[in-house]
Amino acid sequence: MSSKVFDTEKFAKVARRAVAEGVVLLENDGVLPLQAGCNIALFGRSQFNYYKSGTGSGGMVNTKYVIGVREALEVDERFNLNKDLKATYDEWIKENPFDAGVGWASEPWFQKEMPVSAELAAKAAQTSDVAVVLIGRTAGEDQDNSVSQGSYLLTDDEHEMLKNVTEAFEKTIVLLNVGNIIDMNWMEKYNTSAVLYIWQGGQEGGLGALDVISGDVNPSGRLTDTIAKDIEDYPSTPNFGGKETNIQREDIYVGYRYFETFAQDKVLYPFGYGLSYTTFDIEAGNCLYDGNKVTISAKVTNTGDVAGQQVVQVYVSKDQGVLGNPAMELVEFAKTKELAPGESQDFEFVITNYQLSSFDDSGVTSHKNAYVMQAGVYEFYIGENVRSNVEAGIVKLDELKVIEQLSEAMAPVVKYTRIKPVKLADGSFKTLYEDVPTATVDSEKFRKETLPTEMKKREGKSFKLADVLDKKCTMNDFVAQLSDEELCCIVRGEGMSSPKVTPGCGGAYGGVTDSLLEKGIPVACCSDGPSGIRMDSGKRAFAMPNGTCLACAWNLELVEELYNWEGLELRKNKIDCLLGPGMNIHRHPLNGRNFEYFSEDPFVTGKNAVAMLKGMHKYGVTGTIKHFCMNTQETGRHTVEHVASQRAIREIYLKGYEMAVREAGAHAVMTTYGSVNGYYTSSSYDLVTRILREEWGFDGIVMTDWWAKGGKSYHGNNSDMAAIVRAQNDLYMVTSCAEDNTNRDNTAEALADGSLSRAELQRCAANICKWIMEKPVMNRYLERDNDLDVQLASEADDDELDFDKMIDLRIDESGVADINPKEIKTARNTTNMVTVSFKERGDYKLSLTVRAAENLSDLAQIPLSIFKDKELVKMVTLTGADKEWQTIEVPFVGCAMTFFLKLHFAQDGMEINDIHFELVKSREEEFRLMFARMGEE
Structure with a gap:
């Protein structure tokens, strides 16, 4: 292994490409791509304060550099920036410095914009060919967006800037440096030539955006969310942002599932939409059904004049039956290679019965709590977005098929009604409401019926964890010897910034006490997060494009390649587990954490998480899929109870996680702060044991979010460790000292009074030890089969910290x-x-x-x-x-x-x-x- 393994320049090139492919071109009257020699007037405060990510733990990456749009344009000799305009901004910024806020999650959604008068715009237009306007937004952990100026809406200064610039310039390009979609009604007011979502692209973001507007990369990004005309048009708006209860009345009709069924006229840009500098033809081929799966073939041809890539999307329209279904559901997608003009590429898509099934939570099909394919017609469509597609085939099912029979789990305890469509004679849908089936059994019943058996110690024997690895004893033999005190300690993770692991990381777990270390359990390390490795010590790491940007690329091979590099960086820093990907559903545009997540669609979400995990798994490390589940708002995230039907939970909010487990073999899961249908997710036996472990076959570790509550909704607290362990949520994150029980949890007390069994603690201990034994930390600890870590250590940078004075x-x-x-x-x-x-x-x-x-x-x-x-x-x-x-x-x-x-x-x-x-x-x-x-x- 003589050649360099971790190459940050190669890492940067892949990230830059990912940004470019994630940029979504919404409008273009021919101004793009820009021609060489073009004189550019760059407007907008965000040229000086490019947002590489959102705020909070998902964005706090201490990186070596961030290249925004202005920096990228300045080093590109093909274009000339208006220096006088920049000088005007420079002087204004001296009196209006960047406002970082004070403390955690306090950075404002936007930075004050310099007023652009008609005179300033006209003066810039005299020496410039085109105006580029940057608009920036941020939000994040603990800070939702709002329907206010400077967040979802433009500010008065931004309106004035767009008005005066578009009136002064014949050509105006607007770049949206944002983490989530924003209101787009302003486009009707101003004569913009092109509009692009460039998202928050990490440290290479400006270069990726430049590649698209220069034409070096043909835009191929496609929306993973629906852009509606008004925030009130989203069906979740009436039930978003509450601090106590968040009722999902829209049920499975989230995003395009709602708009394509009930409100097509409320859409500005449909799901999957995006423009290119060339044109494509998507031709449907054969559609065959063998009783278990549908196979659809397609050909994509570049019919334009320049090379480019196209995203091919496959949708199904199911018969309504007695359950009711969305008008369209995405079931497959792929992205072409770069096709030269006239070049074609063939595809074959396979869609399983499971993908085509619907969950009956009421028994209306006579198969309660089952995935079923209703009898009727299944129409398949293929095209470039949910609106622009052609029929690809029809499958007729003469009788209902039961695909998987399950049992009641996570049913709501609150009575409410949900949307249900009724198809009219003209093909449109009428909105009706039906009662949601509520819980008929208590999950405690299932838990008590399936309590594990206590592991018994082999007298006269003592073991190290390496003995399990070397097959000298079983995991049960090893765990059985742990004392009650050791069992109470091993389920406590330590942090933040524990000195026992890589400095500045989020948590340490495993051998967190001397006695656990003596038994050969090393200390594993985890660190945030979805936008790159967060090390609060000041050590630098690579800042990644945000989740939405990566998902909008619709290129799973590229995402997996990017996370190969992230996996190597984790190994280089002796971090076993990244606290990401974040994969909650974009239920509403105002969720502050949408930048970390992927899409309003669970299939897109799941596929991107699978790609990221596979990328990291190549190097033995993993990601923690989070926040499990239904973290659809930051407002009241510790107090709000999410109320949803079993069908919505399974078809929308859990589906991506299920894919990550089944397709990528996910190794780690993080539960949320909030509660769902009666229990905090950290303590939901239905969620963590019955669904995740028993139904999906997950055999990794489950951890809480940091300082989470446990127990039942509205009654939980940070010390109810017993409820967390009973659910088989293995790790409470975090305490400052596991041995001293600094959080004063009730583990030992519950063990003594019998409300928590020793066997349940042993089960969590075995999960933790198994996980650690299979990760790089074990080989580092034993100094065996550790060549990659030795090589990476030899490549360590002399990473000097910057200082201000x-x-x-x-x-x-x-x-x-x-x-x-x-x-x-x-x-x-x-x-x-x-x-x-x-x-x-x-x-x-x-x-x-x-x-x-x-x-x-x-x-x-x-x-x-x-x-x-x-x-x-x-x-x-x-x-x-x-x-x-x-x-x-x-x-x-x-x-x-x-x-x-x-x-x-x-x-x-x-x-x-x-x-x-x-x-x-x-x-x-x-x-x-x-x-x-x-x-x-």
């Missing part, structure tokens, strides 16, 4: 010195550097008095990394609940000469009242003798 600290004869707290900058991704010099060599102590800012939410995470030169000495993580002043002491042992103290703040919101250095023990004589001996030698 230097502070000089001199400790005189008193052995005491103070740093003025006002000199320390605590903004996010800021590294302060202090030169520390002293008269006396010895052991010193750094004391910091800190607290969280008053305006932070209790769940905010504020990490501080403390370095001595390049060595990470300590990581401190406050939560938003730490509002009282506390003193943190950090030992600096064996200080023999001047060193650099580095304080890195990965997130702002920490207040510092005092920073104090003090000599604890003099080692002057010890060092003098040591140096004397060295001189003699």
Whole structure:
């Protein structure tokens, strides 16, 4: 293995291509692609503050660089940027700097826009051929979007900019640097020449967007969401954003399933839509049904003048029957290679009976809680979006088929009504409502009937986890020897930024106590997230294109290749598990976390998650599919109960996860903060054991989200570990110390009173140990079969941290010195550097008095990394609940000469009242003798 394995330049090229293929061209009157020599006037604040991702844990990647659209255009010699216009922006930004907000999830949805007067636009038009207008938005964890200016709607300044620019220029291109779809009604007001969603493309985002507008890459991105005329047109709007209850009255009619059935006239841009610089013909071939699957062939031909790629989408229109069904459902898709003009490519699509079935949760088909194919006609369509397609074949089913008989699980306990279509004679659909079947059994009944058997210890025998690996004992033999205390500890993950794993990562689990380590259980490491590896220590990682951007590429091979590189980066940083992909459904455009997720469609969602997992699995690491399930809003995410039918849960909200498990062999799952139909997902036996493990065959680990609640809806708390373990949710994430039970959970108490069995704890321990044994951490620990890790370690970069200013600290004869707290900058991704010099060599102590800012939410995470030169000495993580002043002491042992103290703040919101250095023990004589001996030698 002499050649370099992890090549960031190759990584960047793949990411750049992924961005370019994910860009969606909505409108183009011929202005694009831009011609070489074009003079460009670049408008919009986002040219200086490109959004590489959304906010929160899914976006906090400390990366080496971010190339936005302006930076990309500046280095491209084919185009000329209007320098006078840039100078005007430069002066304005001096008085209007970037507003990062204060603390966790507080960054504004948009940055204040420079007013663009008609005079400024006209002046720019005199020396420019085309205007490019950038509009930027962000949102994220704990911060939904809103129907307000600067979020879903444009601001007055943005309207003024578009009005004046489009009036001054004959050609205006609008680039939307956003994480989710926004209101598009403004397009009717202004004479724009082209409009593109360029999304949030990570560190290569600007280059990927440039590739499309320059014509280096023919746009092939297609929408994975429906863009409606008005936010009120989305059927979920009346039931979105509540803090206590979120009732899914639209049921399975999410996104295009609703619009194509009930409201085609409310759509601006349909699901799957996107333009190209060329044209394609999609020709349907044979459609054959063998009783188990439908096989459809198709040919795609480039009928235009330039090379390009096309997305081929296959839909089914099922007979309504007694259940009712959407007018259209996506069942397959593929993307062509780059086709030259006149070139064709053949495809064959296979659609199984399971894909064509519907879930009967009421028994109206006489098969309650079963996937069935109703008798009737199944019409197949193939084309470039849900609207533009041709008939590909018809399958007639004479009688109902039961595809899979299941049992009641996760049924709602709240009575409500849901949408049901009735097809009229003219082919349109009338909206009716029906009662939703509610729960008839308690999941506790199933749990008690299937309690595991306690594993019995083999007397006189002791084992290491390596013995299981080497087949010297069984996993049951190994787990049976764990004490009650060890069993209580192993289900507790530690973090944030545990010193036991890669600095700055989200969590550590497995051998989190000395006694567990002694039994040969290494400590595994996980880290956020969907936009790249988050390391709060300040260490850099690659910032990925966001989930929506990648899904809009509709190129699964490309996504898998990109995540091959992500897998290597995880291995390079000794991280076993990425906390992603995020794969919740875009139920509503305002969900702040939509940027992490893929689509309103479960099939697109599942396929992209499968590609990402396969990409990481190539190198032995994995991703944690999250948030399981129904995290469709951030508002009230710890308190809201999601109420949905079994059918909606299975056909829409769980389907992608099922695909990830069945098709990619997913190894890790993270449950949500919220509750669904009576239980917090962390404690839902139906969800975690009956559906995930028993129905789908999942045999990996399940972890909670960080500091999640357990128990029943509205009654849960952070200490109900017993409920979490009973559900077979293996890991509670996180505690600061597993052995000290810093979260004061009820595990030991429940074990003592019998409400939690030792066998249930053993079952979770076995899941954890099995998972760890099969991951790279085990071979690193044993130092065997570890060639890739050795190679990657040899390639490690000298990753110096940037710093904003230097502070000089001199400790005189008193052995005491103070740093003025006002000199320390605590903004996010800021590294302060202090030169520390002293008269006396010895052991010193750094004391910091800190607290969280008053305006932070209790769940905010504020990490501080403390370095001595390049060595990470300590990581401190406050939560938003730490509002009282506390003193943190950090030992600096064996200080023999001047060193650099580095304080890195990965997130702002920490207040510092005092920073104090003090000599604890003099080692002057010890060092003098040591140096004397060295001189003699």
